[in-house]
Amino acid sequence: MVKREEENMAIIVEGRGMALVILVLSYILFYVFMYLGRKGREIPVRTLPPMAAIPEGIGRAAEMGRPVMFTPGIAGDLNDPTQGPQVLAAISILGYIARECAKTGVKLDVFMPIPTALPLTEETLRTAYMAEGKPEEFSPDMIHFIAEQSPYLTAVLGYFQRERPATNFLIGGFYYESVVMGEAGNAIGAFQIGGTANIHQMPFLVATCDYMLLAEELYAAGASISKDPDILGCLRGEDIMKFILVALMIIGFLLGFARVDILVKALGW
Amino acid sequence: MPYPTDPAGIAGLWVAWLLMLMIYSYPLYKENLAFRFAEHTYIGITLGVSLIVAMSNVIRIAIVPMLQGKYHYIIPIILGFMMYSLLVPRYRWVSRYPIAILVGAGFGLGMRGVLIPNITQQVISTITPPATGAGAVDWWNYIYIAIGTICAVMYFVLTWEHRGGLGYATRLGRWIIMIGLGAYFGNTVLFRMAMLSGRAQFFLQVLKIVPM
């Protein structure tokens, strides 16, 4: 299936060597700490307030007798390099939210504008309700599909005032809809938890949500709930990579004053 | 767009104008029948447009090449239709196969795509000193960006407690992040207001208060 046309001494594409080193190094670190985690090594993790607030948000909905809304933003199809992984991370978090909703009997509405993610969403909800012993409460009607960004936004806006959800989860790959949903959600007094790795939308979710998962936290959210050794191990690996980068930056920064660019060249390899 | 002269154009213009007001009745007043009408109009039309576009994409990317001899394109077409197994409870799991390819492609492209622009290039830009002949201001910016980036990255250390030295660094990091978010927010205001002013202008244009 794969054919190589040219034989050359160099096998790595020019300028991508360091990227490969970083990838391999990260993977090794992730693996080592995942292994240690499974062996029972304790890895402390900073609690993520947004995750801790999920039960609070759902409890609030139960008290008020109103639904809970979840949406991953317009994002992109699962094969989209930047949006796809965010959608998947959001669906993982949705699994937890759904279980909490099933426990408390709160109605959950999911607005999912991504057709390729529909099967995963359905499967996740079904499993969550099953795990709580209430499979009969799950129905595919909980998932609302709307094609394209702006119509999806209008549908969510209409839903907000018609159904008045008590809690909104805006977690995933957001674009311009973030600020509108965040503010419109605020206007109906909803408690809101946001999350995205799309830098251009972070300011708006920070401004309009009560809690917010920023960048990496979106992917790591699972750890603070499940204490899954795999996720914790990866987190430790990520932290060590961050320290390595910080060390490189400190050294490079100091070398910069002497105008020694050896590190710049090495990183560009 | 010039002010239309044909009846269909004039009707279109007024329909567009009314639909705009129906949508804006939501922020300016509250959810109401007019908004609901515009909402459902939009969802219905867009679903039609998207399906037509998706269909022509499939014809262009898959069917035409297949008819020209790339017979293996029948595979992704079958995989695509495997997604519809979701509608048949017994065979729901079949939809996982096409999804596995999408997820794999997304992760593969995503992970390889972040290494250079998000990691190495960001470090390189952080440690590249200002050009020769740079003034004090340039050096100050160099120091600010380097220290700021380092502290902000430290803020995201999740498996160590933020105490001692790390505590100071992360607090500074948090401030730096807030400055970034504030500046980004402020910059977006320009774009959004330009768009909204376009609608305000359209409101007047249709009424012929200002020329089109």
Add this chain to the structure above:
Amino acid sequence: MSEELTFWEKLARIDRRVFYWILFIGLMVPFIRPLGLAITVSPSTRDLYEELRRVQPGDVCLINIAFGVSAWPECMPATAACTKLLIRQGAKLIIIGPYYDVDLSYEELKRRCAEDFAKLKYGEDYVYLGFYAGGEAVVAQLASDFRSVFPTDAYGTPLDELPMMKNINKATDIRLVLSSDTGDWCSYYIRQWRIPYGVPLAEIGIAMLGSEYMPHYRAGILFGMSVGVRGGAELEKLIGEPADATIRMDAINISHILVIIAVLLGNIGYFASRGKRR
């Protein structure tokens, strides 16, 4: 909640709809009565203008309309001003766009530069190749072989039958590229055109991209940059033809002042009512 609110508390809790009405009406005012506040030209716009002025008659320039109809208010003024300038320099234009409503945008562009386009002959002085899809891969393809992406122009005429396109088939045949974006298209052109082939490139899209591409502009990768509608207004000033963006800048000014006033009210209300509570 039901207790009587003080004036300061009310100030901190003004109903959103009050702001929305003020904003929508405020934005209409300058269209009826322009304020004409002065506009200063920023260095990135000036660099853009200077480089466009260096275009020689007969040079072929590519204009990438990477915005949809929804972004006309922000992107169209700068695109129109640059198009006018290029036509006056005697450049030949190739116009393309990756959004499927690009036909409407192209018609609008022609309408805004009607006087200039009237002097040109289609096929000899400018061509419209129309819609293309497929993201960065297609931009790369375009750099090496135009005809594989656009076998014909938007009207179905084969490229070889268009006199202007006779010797044009790859990135190096192009004098410069202007990309007006709402998304990532400029970075595709940076990676696939600017870096490998050295084709001069400028971004003339939405304001948010101004921050994103500022490092590229500073590094000399982009020869110039027009930032949103403000860039459009600056270009209109430079070519001496105030148009849409100049008027719109008044609306921008009003809206920005309103935002600042709202922020001040919010803070005054917040601090005054907090003081009371203590």
Add this chain to the structure above:
Amino acid sequence: MSEVLRREVVYLITAITTIIMFVEFFFIGTWSAAEELRTWAIIIANIALGLGAVRLLAEHVRNIQRRRAGVWPFSIWLIILFVVMFLSGLTGYAAKHDPSSNPVYNWLFKWPYTSLGQTLYAITGFYIFSAAYRAFRARNIDAALLLIAGCFVILTNATVGEVIWSGIPVIGRWFLDYGQVPGMRCFLIVAAFGMLAYGFRALLGRERGFYGEVAGE
């Protein structure tokens, strides 16, 4: 056996696809498989839209059947519009390979559709305004920094800023060109690691949350 088919094979396909993308990126050579898989993914995603359409229409048919208060007449309207749009587009496409060649499709696309698009795109103007009013309050140092940076940039973008004080654009430009850089850069870096770790677990078949499986079970 069916468990293997339902789970392990799926993870294996994900992993192989991911690795093919890596190989193409890092190693010199012509890797047509990667290009091919990407095209496949695009085809699959386009076909999947029909699934969404089925779901959307089913929801509105249910609304009508159950006479859902306040909504069901609109559901009828939605379905009528969809049918008109789809059939007219189809006729146009069949005739000239261009849906817009049908006048009904063209009219609906040119007026209601684009106008609603512009309207919704611009509606953010309202919400960003009220978001600034509520969020830009100096409750603590964090919020104060957000406020200061935001206000300077807002006044810099408007020409009126320099009329108020000539220093405003200087400071505002500093925030835009330098002030925001470290914060944004840090997000790029940490989000990248988040994705690497998440993708790594998916590659090993250990991240199954999105496949509807609860971790640890």
